[in-house]
Amino acid sequence: MTTRAASRVTRTAAAPRGASWIEALAVHVVFVLVAVFFLVPFLWLFTAAFDANAEAYIRFPAQPTLNNFVRIFTEHDFGRALANSVFVAGATMLLDVVAVALAGYSLSRLEWRFKSWITYAVLLLQTMPLSATMVPIYGLARALGLRNSYLGLILIHAAIELPFLIWLMKGFFDNVPRYLEEAAWLDGRSKLRALAEVVLPVARNGIGVVAGLSFLAAWAEVLMMIILIDTQDLKTVPLAFYEALRTRGGYTEVQYGIVAAMGVLYAVPVMAIFLATRRMMVRGLIATSRGL
Amino acid sequence: MSRVEYADVSKRFPTQDRAAVDRLTLDVADGEFLVLLGPSGCGKTTALRMLAGLEHPDRGDILIDGASVIRLEPKDRDVALVFQSYALYPHMSVRDNIQYPLRVRQLSAAERGRKVERVAELLGIVNLLPRRPAQLSGGEQQRVALARAIVREPRVFLMDEPLSNLDAKLRTHTRTELKALQQQLGVTTIFVTHDQAEAMTMSDRIAVLERASRWRVARAHRRLAPRRAARGRRRRRPQGRAAA
Numbered sequence: 001m002t003t004r005a006a007s008r009v010t011r012t013a014a015a016p017r018g019a020s021w022i023e024a025l026a027v028h029v030v031f032v033l034v035a036v037f038f039l040v041p042f043l044w045l046f047t048a049a050f051d052a053n054a055e056a057y058i059r060f061p062a063q064p065t066l067n068n069f070v071r072i073f074t075e076h077d078f079g080r081a082l083a084n085s086v087f088v089a090g091a092t093m094l095l096d097v098v099a100v101a102l103a104g105y106s107l108s109r110l111e112w113r114f115k116s117w118i119t120y121a122v123l124l125l126q127t128m129p130l131s132a133t134m135v136p137i138y139g140l141a142r143a144l145g146l147r148n149s150y151l152g153l154i155l156i157h158a159a160i161e162l163p164f165l166i167w168l169m170k171g172f173f174d175n176v177p178r179y180l181e182e183a184a185w186l187d188g189r190s191k192l193r194a195l196a197e198v199v200l201p202v203a204r205n206g207i208g209v210v211a212g213l214s215f216l217a218a219w220a221e222v223l224m225m226i227i228l229i230d231t232q233d234l235k236t237v238p239l240a241f242y243e244a245l246r247t248r249g250g251y252t253e254v255q256y257g258i259v260a261a262m263g264v265l266y267a268v269p270v271m272a273i274f275l276a277t278r279r280m281m282v283r284g285l286i287a288t289s290r291g292l
Numbered sequence: 293m294s295r296v297e298y299a300d301v302s303k304r305f306p307t308q309d310r311a312a313v314d315r316l317t318l319d320v321a322d323g324e325f326l327v328l329l330g331p332s333g334c335g336k337t338t339a340l341r342m343l344a345g346l347e348h349p350d351r352g353d354i355l356i357d358g359a360s361v362i363r364l365e366p367k368d369r370d371v372a373l374v375f376q377s378y379a380l381y382p383h384m385s386v387r388d389n390i391q392y393p394l395r396v397r398q399l400s401a402a403e404r405g406r407k408v409e410r411v412a413e414l415l416g417i418v419n420l421l422p423r424r425p426a427q428l429s430g431g432e433q434q435r436v437a438l439a440r441a442i443v444r445e446p447r448v449f450l451m452d453e454p455l456s457n458l459d460a461k462l463r464t465h466t467r468t469e470l471k472a473l474q475q476q477l478g479v480t481t482i483f484v485t486h487d488q489a490e491a492m493t494m495s496d497r498i499a500v501l502e503r504a505s506r507w508r509v510a511r512a513h514r515r516l517a518p519r520r521a522a523r524g525r526r527r528r529r530p531q532g533r534a535a536a
Contacts, residue, residue: 182346183379185366187444188396201383 045267048260056256068261077232078262081240085219088153088236092218093211095158096165100210104169105195126163130223138227148231156228157218165210172206173199205284212281219270237266294357294447294480296320296343301352303338312338318499323478325471327491330501336484340450343482344373356447372441373450376457378433380425386436387421393444411443431462442477449481455490467494
């Protein structure tokens with residue numbers, strides 16, 4: 001190749017590279033702006049939690065202290081709230097995973113009358129705003145003696161998320177090839193054992209996503225906690241927050257350091273779980289749109 | 293070894309206008325290698341799946357060793373099916389895949405290990421035992437699927453186009469191996485394919501399914517009669533059991 005030809009090739013190659021450089025810069029600027037927007041609340045949370053005189057705006061503590069964390073455990077009984085939240089969210093997650101695996105498999109694989117009607121009815125339930133069902137749920141919980149009980153909280157939290165999670169899991173099961181379970185049947189397994197030993201392990205990313213979303217939803221849910229719980233023993237983290245915001249003469253004298261310390265302990269376990277299972281969660285969420 | 297009989301079996305899927313299999317009557321003798329040959333959509337896979345218990349016939353009966361199996365669950369029929377896509381369990385190693393049917397039958401770990409080693413040696417896949425299916429080539433996956441079918445010593449082998457995903461050279465080689473293996477084990481085998489050369493080289497007999505209701509059976513070493521002549525013979529002969 002002559003020198004002139006070589007330089008021509010270099011120029012043609014350089015032109016799109018220039019354009020892509022501008023594109024990359026624009027994309028990165030947008031990414032940084034979005035990241036800043038979402039990270040600012042966390043910055044406030046982590047600065048205020050270690051500040052003895054925290055305010056409603058970001059300021060770096062002059063003398064970082066753990067006093068706020070000590071106070072939430074000694075004065076606000078946050079340990080019990082944290083344990084209650086872990087228990088309720090964990091039990092909700094287990095119940096949801098079992099129910100969703102069976103219901104999703106049924107809708108994906110089994111043939112029965114009115115299946116398509118019920119499939120869409122499940123989706124219709126998801127469109128119902130939670131606040132619209134608040135009064136009947138309260139009445140039902142009171143009639144069944146499920147107010148101020150762990151069982152009530154777990155059942156209702158599991159039920160709230162079920163329609164969406166069933167549809168999600170149905171999608172995962174739809175992507176598991178049928179011949180895998182057929183092979184397990186021919187190898188001598190019943191349908192239920194084939195589901196447990198072959199289909200569920202293959203759809204484990206889906207189970208991971210369902211478990212993660214279910215735990216997060218129950219962990220963060222506030223409305224049902226407020227209407228179903230009014231004893232200190234069953235108080236969960238969202239209720240502890242709510243009470244911390246109301247201390248000393250309503251919202252005018254909020255102890256921001258206390259609220260921020262609770263916020264840190266509220267957010268960190270969830271972030272830790274997500275980081276530990278991030279590969280499974282990301283693979284699962286990608287699989288929902290692309291197939292397994 | 294077992295004798296298989298299809299007795300006037302029909303199957304129509306709700307979403308289809310015409311029957312997938314229409315009044316199929318067929319005898320497969322003990323230890324025979326029968327090939328079901330026909331174009332796509334002629335019903336040969338459906339016929340195989342009905343014998344496996346994965347589809348239920350609308351009418352007729354299917355018998356193994358003289359006993360009807362149509363009311364039995366797939367797990368109770370004691371037939372092994374090698375799928376076109378091999379159906380290896382992706383989350384298990386090759387060793388676990390092969391010993392899965394033995395685990396189901398609650399064999400001891402020592403006996404499972406012995407059987408797996410023996411069948412792996414027979415198929416030359418001992419070095420593959422610790423691997424996962426995703427780490428195997430098409431030919432290796434096909435051998436593992438065969439090993440899983442062989443290890444449980446079923447009454448009948450069913451094979452649904454198991455060579456179709458292999459390249460031409462490997463396919464030719466595997467045909468010979470598969471036929472030799474079947475003769476060695478002496479298990480009744482029904483093999484589905486749309487490849488005439490495959491059918492001619494491997495089978496004892498060939499059942500040709502042109503479409504759901506039109507089928508002929510012949511010995512593999514004979515040339516199948518031209519279509520028109522065969523039609524004439526069928527018209528003269530009342531509907532009934534066909535055998536070469």
